[in-house]
Amino acid sequence: MNQQPSHARSLSDITNQIADYNPRSLSVAQASDIIRQFVTHQHTTDLVPILEALGRHLAEDVISPINVPAYDNSAMDGFAFAYPQQLNVPTDQFQIIGTVLAGHMFSGDVKPGQCVRIMTGAMIPAGCDTVVPQELTEKVDEHAVRIPLTTLRRGANRRHAGEDLCAGKVALPQGKILRPADIGLLASLGISQVQVRRRLRVACFSTGDELRRLDEQLDIGCIYDSNNYTLQAMLTRLGCEVINMGIIKDDPVTLEASFREACASADLIITSGGVSVGVADYTKQVMASLGDVAFWSIDMRPGKPMACGKIVAGDKSAFLFGLPGNPVAVMVTFYFFVQPAIRQLMGELQTQPVMTPAISKETIKKRAGRTEFQRGIATLNQNGELEVVITGSQGSGMLRSMAEANCIIVLPHEQQDVHAGEKVMITLFEGLV
Structure with missing residues (x-):
């Protein structure tokens, strides 16, 4: 060691x-x-490819090398345009002068009264600051569309560069257990391998x-x-x-x-x-x-x-x-x-089991002066609240009851009998046992 x-x-x-x-x-x-x-x-530590890092503990902070997103882009399919400085414009009809797809950029100039058809994730054209969802517009003809300006705010549906994560900031902290979402985040940053605890x-x-x-x-x-x-x-x-x-x-x-x-x-x-x-x-x-x-x-x-x-x-x-x-x-x-x-x-920051409240559906016998860990079965009631019952006899040699349980009811040192309807704290097994 x-x-x-x-x-x-x-x-x-x-x-x-x-x-x-x-x-x-x-x-x-x-x-x-x-x-x-x-x-x-x-x-x-071990330096491993990110797919091999799943379930491992990060040994050091991961610093983002880029902005996420890397550029201002559209949050949905629709039309990008420059929101008028004043709403008392002659018309809400805009001329469609082109289309921009994700992975491409629009090179033309977008003037007042003009718009560009845009797809989700595509770069916002220069001169545009707002995106209207396609389903909110009214088609005039193949080259024009009406945009309901009064139902939009300036900057709507525009995702800004670095809005999710700025270059130079901590993307994932050391000690974190890497989950599937973390692997995806690493890939989105162009990071192919990371340092994890052995x-x-x-x-x-x-x-x-x-x-x-x-x-x-x-x-x-x-x-x-x-x-x-x-x-x-x-x-x-x-x-x-x-x-x-x-x-x-x-x-x-x-x-x-x-x-x-x-x-x-x-x-x-x-x-x-x-x-x-x-x-x-x-x-x-x-x-x-x-x-x-x-x-x-x-x-x-x-x-x-x-x-x-x-x-x-x-x-x-x-x-x-x-x-x-x-x-x-x-x-x-x-x-x-x-x-x-x-x-x-292994360097994890949060180490203690997570506790959550649940309603006891029955009386649980308990004497003060010791902490008791009783096997429980937790379910959701019609109101979406957690309820719990014990698995029966709590003898320490009864392994079958542990297999039936999906949680442990933690009754603290000073606790006495729990009555039906009272709240207790439980920790869900979450696959550990």
Whole structure:
């Protein structure tokens, strides 16, 4: 991994600044803030053709080399003319002296009382300042048209050079995820390639003797490893380069070797399982022996136990997140803690999930003193308002309910029971999970 900037801070530097810091009872807001301060973005970039930049993060501002549009042009098909200085002109009849098409220019002189037939996007002829839509005119003959001057304003339907974007101005800011519209904008500026952040390399593995691969026999007391597949899918959605390390057994020697191997090739390591207080949970002690790692008990449901830090192996280092083992807890902690960290590592400016209000259609039980993330199904009612219901039982091992949900209902720390008809805040999955 690249060397981190000199301003990188240790976890203890950050937590020492928190007056009421308690690793055994950390609020969601505190955990999020610590992660935000601890994670620093990587600086390596790739120069890629614009079509290969889709979904990537811009590494630097894109400066427009030209005006957009490059010249004054017509916003629609119609007639270009010079709007009279006074409306008490003898007639509203204009002589048609030519036609100008998009991609061409009119070379003649347009005098008062004359007009030019013009197509959408065509350059405004010299001497003209207004365009009347064709459907508003009245044909006199093949060479003349009546224009309703009183229904137009001077300069109507004229797009000015640089109106959309001026040369020398920022067209797209660094950190932006490039979407199809951005690719089109780059092409409109004549830009064929851009600097983007290198894809983040993320190693992930699950821990536990009870876990089995999908091609293995499912013995009594064992389960298939779903977390690894879930994490790989979520990481792929974020545009990461995934290093799948599979299942690691509950053995400290094997765990340490796996961490060192992951650290040698990844920017970030994500594990699931082994961060609680079980007697066979060796992951915590191995993490702690390799670097700057903090273990938290977060006042939230699901996903209470979590580890965050940075480990070192030789001259390499990698950020680390140790997530719980329950499938829903893995997804919730990833969505609200790991995803923002990944976006920050890739240089994105807006990293937190977007929240939006919705009306609860039912009573939701909640006790104050912890943040709850409940699986929900959001729909639009007849008034166009978002409504939401929970998916039923909210057990942290019930992965099926996560598949049914299309959003997470976020009930804050101080919230108590929600009654039907009250508003709650939700975050839509938008394809991430």
